[in-house]
Amino acid sequence: MKQPLERTQVIALAALFIVITVLAVAFFLGGREESVMPSSSTLKEMAPPPPAAADLQKKKVVLFFASENDSLLHPEEREIEAGPTPAQEAGRVLEELIRGSRVGYISTLPPETKVRQVFFTREGIAYVDFSRELSANQLSGSEAEIATVFAVVNSLTYNYKDVKRVFILIDGIEKDTLDGHISLDKPLFPNYSLVAQQP
């Protein structure tokens, strides 16, 4: 007695399900056709630029390194991938600075250092957040510390004209100094008198 009843129920449920599905599909498809479908011209405007073109964008930047010959910073030109935002690009500038010179200058940042984040404020301050190695593996001494700090600051202010000052953070927080000398508790202006010659 029970089985036929159940079969009827199953068939009724299945029928209901199909009806609901069909209605739902019709509703959504219809809705999209009515209101959301953009015109062909709007579609073109909204489309992102083809990725291949963005990959090809390169930018020449100038990095600052120390030298075996004097106590100055020496400019070295290099091509990096451009954009998409100035801050993201500036992150790559700093990564190149950590990677070191290709022409025999001395890198002033410990090679283990990571760039955690870079952002630019409208007031012309670049906040640069480095991993703790920048401070923990810093070679002690004023000359070494001045070279590290101003290689970072000069490399950013030189390549980004909107950046007037640079605030160096370590692991996301403000630090007094890297190793007891140069004050990091305020954004720093560049010091081009440390630079050997104009690139």
Added chain:
Amino acid sequence: MRPGAAALWLALVLGVFSPTIAQGQPVLKVRVRDFSDYSRVALETPQTLTFAFERAGATLRVKVDSRTSLRILGEPVDSRIVKSLNWAKQGNTYILTIEAKVAGFNYNFYTLSNPFQLMIDITPEAAVPSRPAAKPAPPPPAPPVYQPPVVEAPAQAETLPPGAKGIRTIVIDPGHGGLESGANGRFGTLEKEVTLAIALKLKALVERNMAVRVVLTRDKDIDMSLADRGALSNNNDAMLFISIHANGSRRKNSNGSEVYFLSLNAADEDTRRLAYLENNAGELEQKIDRQDADDLQMILWDMAQSAFIKKSGQLAEFIQTELNTLVGTGNRGIKQAPFKVLTEVACPAVLVETAFLSNPEEERKLADPAFQDSVAQAVYRGLLNYIRLYSQE
């Protein structure tokens, strides 16, 4: 075309283009202004310059190194103290010869940034500002002949009346300490040990020869934050602060001594910002939000600091001169940088980088008590010259 017309054309073309060519060069503006008892020679350029001084009789030579060639823009000199300004050029080095009307003069200098300005103040020795501005304008009659920095035995210093008006407490800061050992040499010499040894010698020397109190920020191997060093100095009402360090570099060849004082390259911009905040806040406390109020505090502190810059530069120069003659290390000159410890101190303050621990030859010297003695001696003599200059005030 007639030759006359051609010449006219040429003149026109040159007339149009030559200023354009000249404008490509950065301009170095020079002016002289008289103040009550000194004259100020001011150099101004859009770029930072490095410079050095050379003194000979009634002339002071300023060697200015520039990355590019400069266009010098002067004006006629009309001064009670400065007789003439003359420029010479060697490559990208420009030499300004300042000739004073009197042989005996002292000079001070300081710099500002954005744009870069070098201020050189020339004070005749006769013009001790005891009777301010009451003197008639004509040139002072036969002032005492300038005596170059006299190197004399410290024993003679006892005849000085030091501390009579100015200096009562001097704070000496041996760099680093405790877990923070600072720079270290290849043979195991630690910066914290060298700086303490020199500071203790310097303290003994000053206390033996001058009537001033000396406070050390640390007299043993302990950790001390830079803020605490500044607080200790300020709580002791220090009149002078001298931090002793040994340098370290990634390059082994770095050598020599240098004396730092604070650079406040934010001064100009902050002054403008301060003026803005003051002018735009009717009810100061209600209108300025917390962040701006904090900024205001910082700016006021910076401006207080900048009042000491000139004196700090003078002290740095006196010490550097003595290090060169006495210690025999390479002359790296006096320099400005935003050293944290110097920003914490409310008085003229310098930081002495005695020599390089990263240089094996200098490491050996720094570990040698005889060398430490001569460094202490040099700093002491620089200090003595500074006190002589300012005890007249």
